[in-house]
Amino acid sequence: MTPERRRAIWAIYVWCRRTDELVDGPNASHMSALALDRWESRLEDAFAGRPYDMLDAALAHTVAAFPVDIQPFRDMIQGMRLDLTKPRYGTFDELYLYCYYVAGTVGLMTVPVMGISPDSTAATETVYRGALALGLANQLTNILRDVGEDARRGRIYLPLDELEMAGLSEDDIFSGRVTDRWRGFMRGQITRARAFFRQAEEGAAELNQESRWPVWASLLLYRQILDEIEANDYNNFTKRAYVPKAKKIVALPKAYYRSLMLPSSQRHFSSLT
Ligand SMILES: CC(C)=CCC/C(C)=C/CC/C(C)=C/CC/C(C)=C/[C@@H]1[C@@H](COP(=O)(O)OP(=O)(O)O)[C@]1(C)CC/C=C(\C)CC/C=C(\C)CCC=C(C)C
Numbered sequence: 001m002t003p004e005r006r007r008a009i010w011a012i013y014v015w016c017r018r019t020d021e022l023v024d025g026p027n028a029s030h031m032s033a034l035a036l037d038r039w040e041s042r043l044e045d046a047f048a049g050r051p052y053d054m055l056d057a058a059l060a061h062t063v064a065a066f067p068v069d070i071q072p073f074r075d076m077i078q079g080m081r082l083d084l085t086k087p088r089y090g091t092f093d094e095l096y097l098y099c100y101y102v103a104g105t106v107g108l109m110t111v112p113v114m115g116i117s118p119d120s121t122a123a124t125e126t127v128y129r130g131a132l133a134l135g136l137a138n139q140l141t142n143i144l145r146d147v148g149e150d151a152r153r154g155r156i157y158l159p160l161d162e163l164e165m166a167g168l169s170e171d172d173i174f175s176g177r178v179t180d181r182w183r184g185f186m187r188g189q190i191t192r193a194r195a196f197f198r199q200a201e202e203g204a205a206e207l208n209q210e211s212r213w214p215v216w217a218s219l220l221l222y223r224q225i226l227d228e229i230e231a232n233d234y235n236n237f238t239k240r241a242y243v244p245k246a247k248k249i250v251a252l253p254k255a256y257y258r259s260l261m262l263p264s265s266q267r268h269f270s271s272l273t
Pocket residue numbers: 009012013016017020024102103104106107108110111127128130131132134135138139142200201203204205207214215218
């Protein structure tokens with residue numbers, strides 16, 4: 001990316017990371033709804049050009065330099081509120097909303113920084129839909145990778161109705177045995193995550209040339225975690241799926257190659273792979 005964009009993405013990343021640390025970090029047990037409310041008014045101040053510390057100042061600078069909207073930032077804080085209060089998701093609709101709050105929002109925050117290609121003929125909406133899809137796909141992948149880890153914290157980020165349809169109960173998650181029912185359930189969840197990655201590709205192709213490589217890289221790298229879950233025979237209870245360094249390195253030139261391609265040939269490429 002250009003140095004200006006790189007710094008702006010960094011400032012947004014830091015804000016997201018700090019927001020996540022509020023509910024996941026070492027002080028998480030002292031977190032309350034009140035503290036999240038305070039974090040939100042601090043966000044409003046940063047957007048109004050009144051940063052509270054240096055890291056907020058980087059965000060204030062970013063939102064002054066790029067047409068970034070505050071709403072996805074508010075929504076991410078809302079996702080953290082859910083994390084404090086909601087331990088179960090009854091349906092995929094409920095889970096989708098959570099994934100929008102904590103991850104789809106990242107796509108909406110970053111598109112105004114990365115910019116849309118001047119050669120793009122796609123509707124702006126297509127680009128945002130793709131950005132949203134990349135956030136959702138990443139979060140769904142994160143959830144599928146961490147089923148065991150989350151269960152040990154008493155949390156299940158899987159649609160309970162779909163578990164039930166697969167003949168699985170909450171206890172099956174807590175006991176963590178890889179059965180054929182579990183494999184079948186996981187296959188369906190992985191297929192859905194891949195569909196969101198596929199939709200993200202359509203948006204990524206429309207971004208500014210200078211911004212495409214990092215986005216393609218993050219897409220290709222994170223999506224491979226799904227392949228690794230399969231390679232682990234769906235044991236995401238006691239094994240953490242990860243992409244080995246050699247595979248990561250191989251993905252970078254692939255991402256670069258795809259970042260050079262025009263949207264029309266992207267579609268052709270997608271239909272071949
Ligand atoms: C058109 C098009 C395709 C544009 C690209 C849009 C784009 C760059 C989308 C990026 C989406 C993205 C990186 C989403 C992150 C999803 C994620 C994993 C969120 C995590 C939430 C909390 O989950 P959980 O608590 O279950 O996870 P942990 O156990 O804590 O890991 C997050 C941790 C929320 C906070 C999110 C971040 C820290 C990531 C922010 C990243 C950026 C701002 C950089 C994005 C830029 C590029 C170039 C990839």
